[in-house]
Structure formats: C-alpha cells, structure tokens
Amino acid sequence: MKWILCLVTALGLAAAAETSLTVSQLVTFIHSAIERKTPDKQVAEYLKHVKMAEKLDDQTIEDLEGQGAGQKTVAALKELGTASAALSKAAPPLPKAAVYVQAPGPHSVEQGKIIEETREYVKNYTKNLPNFICVQVTRRDVDPTGTGSAWHHEDTITTKLSYNEGREDYQVVLVNNATPPPGTTMDKLGGTNSAGEFGSMMRDIFDRESNARFEWHHWGKLRGRATYVFAYDIEQQYSRLHLTVEKQDIATAYRGLIYIDQDTKMVTKYTEVPYNIPETFPMHNVELQLDYDFTKIGDSEFLLPLKSVNSSKSTRQLSKNEIEFRLYRKFGTESTIKFETPEPLPDEKTKEKDEKPPKKP
Numbered sequence: 001m002k003w004i005l006c007l008v009t010a011l012g013l014a015a016a017a018e019t020s021l022t023v024s025q026l027v028t029f030i031h032s033a034i035e036r037k038t039p040d041k042q043v044a045e046y047l048k049h050v051k052m053a054e055k056l057d058d059q060t061i062e063d064l065e066g067q068g069a070g071q072k073t074v075a076a077l078k079e080l081g082t083a084s085a086a087l088s089k090a091a092p093p094l095p096k097a098a099v100y101v102q103a104p105g106p107h108s109v110e111q112g113k114i115i116e117e118t119r120e121y122v123k124n125y126t127k128n129l130p131n132f133i134c135v136q137v138t139r140r141d142v143d144p145t146g147t148g149s150a151w152h153h154e155d156t157i158t159t160k161l162s163y164n165e166g167r168e169d170y171q172v173v174l175v176n177n178a179t180p181p182p183g184t185t186m187d188k189l190g191g192t193n194s195a196g197e198f199g200s201m202m203r204d205i206f207d208r209e210s211n212a213r214f215e216w217h218h219w220g221k222l223r224g225r226a227t228y229v230f231a232y233d234i235e236q237q238y239s240r241l242h243l244t245v246e247k248q249d250i251a252t253a254y255r256g257l258i259y260i261d262q263d264t265k266m267v268t269k270y271t272e273v274p275y276n277i278p279e280t281f282p283m284h285n286v287e288l289q290l291d292y293d294f295t296k297i298g299d300s301e302f303l304l305p306l307k308s309v310n311s312s313k314s315t316r317q318l319s320k321n322e323i324e325f326r327l328y329r330k331f332g333t334e335s336t337i338k339f340e341t342p343e344p345l346p347d348e349k350t351k352e353k354d355e356k357p358p359k360k361p
Contacts (some may be wrong), residue, residue, distance in 0.1 A: 020053045023060060023090035026080075030064050030073070040070025047076035052084035054091075105216040106228070114228055115214050117265040118258075122206040126166055129304075131331035132297050136161045136170070138186075139322045139344065146316035157189060164331050201290070202267055204240045205258065211238045217257060222269060223293060226262040231255065241274060245282045245314065252277055256288075266303050268292050285313040295328045304328060 021029070033043045061077045069077065106114065136159040143151045158174035172184045205212055212232045220227035234241075236253035243250055256271035272288040293306040308323040324344065 018049050018051050020051045023052070023054050023056055026050070026052070026056065027060065027064065030069055030077075031067070033073075034068040040072045043070065044072035044076040047073065047080060050080060052080050052087060054084065055087040055089050056081040056084045057089075060090075103219060105219070111214070111216055111230075114260060114265065115230070118260050118267060119206045119208075121265055122202050122267060125202065129163065129166075129302060130297055130300070131164045132328050133160060133162045133331055134304075134328040135159070135326045137324045137326065139324075141320045141322075143318040144316065146313060146318055148318060151318075151320070155189070157186065159186070161325070162331060201241075201272070201288075202270065205232060205234070205270065209238065210234050210240070214258070220259060222259055225268070227268060228260040228262055230258045230260065232258055236276060241272065243274060243277070243281070243283055243286060248281065250278065250281060266292075268303070283312050283314050285311070285318075287311050297328050298330050 030043070056077065058081060061074065061081055064077060065074045105111070138157040138159065140154045140157070141151050142154050143149070155176055156174075157172060158177075160171040160173050162169040162171075170186065172180055172186065172189070174180070175184065175189070204210055212234045215231045217229045217231045220229045233255040234253060236251060239251045239253055241252060241254050243252055252274040253276050254272050254274040256273050257269075258267060259269035260266070261268050269289070269291045271290075274286045277284055277286070288308065288310045290308045291306045292303045294301045295304045295306075296302075305325045307325070309320070310323070311318070311320045313319075322344070
C-alpha cells in the first residue's frame, strides 16, 4: 500500500506512532521492505509500533520468512502473531481477475479484404443515407489554466440539423436553453467547432489518394458487437484534415483507430489525432473521437453519428466539445421533434467493452 510506504519513509522506520494494519497491509509492507533491501533491524523496529487488526497466523509468518524477511523481522512478526492470537481471522484474498489473452488478428490477406470491403462501404455511405433531420447538441467546456483540473461549462448549443440530398444545413435554435438572436450560427458563437461527421472525415481516411497505412491493432467489442480495430496513419502531404484558428489554416498529418463491425464491415467508430503541428501554430493536442450507432428512420435502420468528442489546447486554454446527435426523423417532419436540450448520453454508450475477444470468423 502506498500510504504505508510513505509513512515508513517519513518516520525513518524507527519513530513511527502505533499503526493498525490488516494482514494484507502487513504482507504488502514486508514485501516492499524486502524489495527495497531495507535493513532488517529497521524493519523490526518499525514492527514494534504496529498493532494488528486481524490475526497473524504462523503460516503467513513462515511464508514471509521464506520470501526473504530477516531474522529480526521474523522475531517481531512472531510477537505480533502472539499478540493477535485472539483476533478474528484475516479475510481471504480477493480472487484474481481473469486474464484474457487476445486472439491473434486476421492474417494479412484477410486484413486486406476487410479494409477493401470497408472502403467500398465508406465510398457509398452518403449515397445510401435518407433525407432526415435531427437534433445536434453541443456541450462546450474549457479549462483556462491548461492543467485539466479547472474545467467549467461554457455553453450548450442545440441545433436543428437537416440533411437533404447530400447537403447539411445547421440552424441554431437554443443557446443554454434560450432562443438566440436571429441569424445566430456556430461560427458567430466562437469557440472550437468541427464538421464532417456525416461522412467526409471517414471518406478522407479511406480515399486511396490519402495513402493511409492500415495496421491491425486489436479485437474489440462495441455496443455488444464484435469489432475489428485497425490503426491508420496519413502523412501531411496527403492530408485533407485542416486546423483553422482565426486566419491561420494548416493541413496536418494525423493518425488514429478505425473500428469496423465484424459482420457488416461498417465503420462504427474512429479517432483522429493530428501530429507534427508546427510549434508556432496556436492550437495543439487536438483529438477527435466519433461514434456511430444504428438508428431507425421511417421503416429502416441506418448507421448514423451518435456522439463526437473533440478536445484541443490553444495557448494555455484546454477546450472540449461533446456533440450528440439525437431524435433522427424523416426530412419534412419537423413537427415531430421538440427542440429542447435532451439529457447527455451515458458514457457507457460509447465505451469499448473489456470482454473476451470474438472467435475468428
């Protein structure tokens, strides 16, 4: 236990006040003393100031002696054993968590087929989308200290998003649950914004002209579905990812992870991390994560954006945007959407589960 080691260091093992320890804590302390090669005499002196909270049995003492406890330490442990004989037995240790060994990934030929099938899906993604409207909720937080320990909520923006014949239209309807002035747009509200959730960012990754390098990363399980996870990397000379701050605009190299549904070969999640950003550029530490989920529109289901999380650092200030896409409806059915700010999605909705890897297909 770290707090035991801190106590021992602070008091020099000799001047400690009486400390009450469980058997588990005592064993941890002795193991640490053995690893640090603390002098036997000092460990024994410290144990004179220890009071057991549980019974210290002979077997535990013998085990510690066999693991390297010194002669004086063992003598002190035996005194603790005698003094604690009337106490209750120590609770049995918790069972060790099962350790799952990742199954090997698909062989190289199969990996190539997976990427090509996904490339075909991505190429036709927007062509297969229906015309729809939805509510986009953007929650923006900032930390002016740049430490990550002083976050505060800046604003919540509720937008009516229309998708019609491949074109996106955004209309800000609420800012902090109040109606904004006419003509209010995300750009006019300032802060950090992003675009491309409805296909263009994903398409850029898989476009052959991007020359993305794909490598197997691991098996995953996302929203209950078996998932291939690949790492990708796109060099700056081929990149279409732009970072814009005021009048400065750069295209930057970026890398990340692509989550591909094992059964459908659809992209269900991806991350983007720009790198090699010039030191003179005012934005750094940029990261993006976008999750998709199956959503019913009319009588059919479509894989559509669920939640995006974007973070960056500008000068000293940290910024984080959480963008959710809710209440999808057929285009032209605005009356069925109540434009108010829904509660945030639970984090579990976008987390990859730590479960046994799927069987190889």
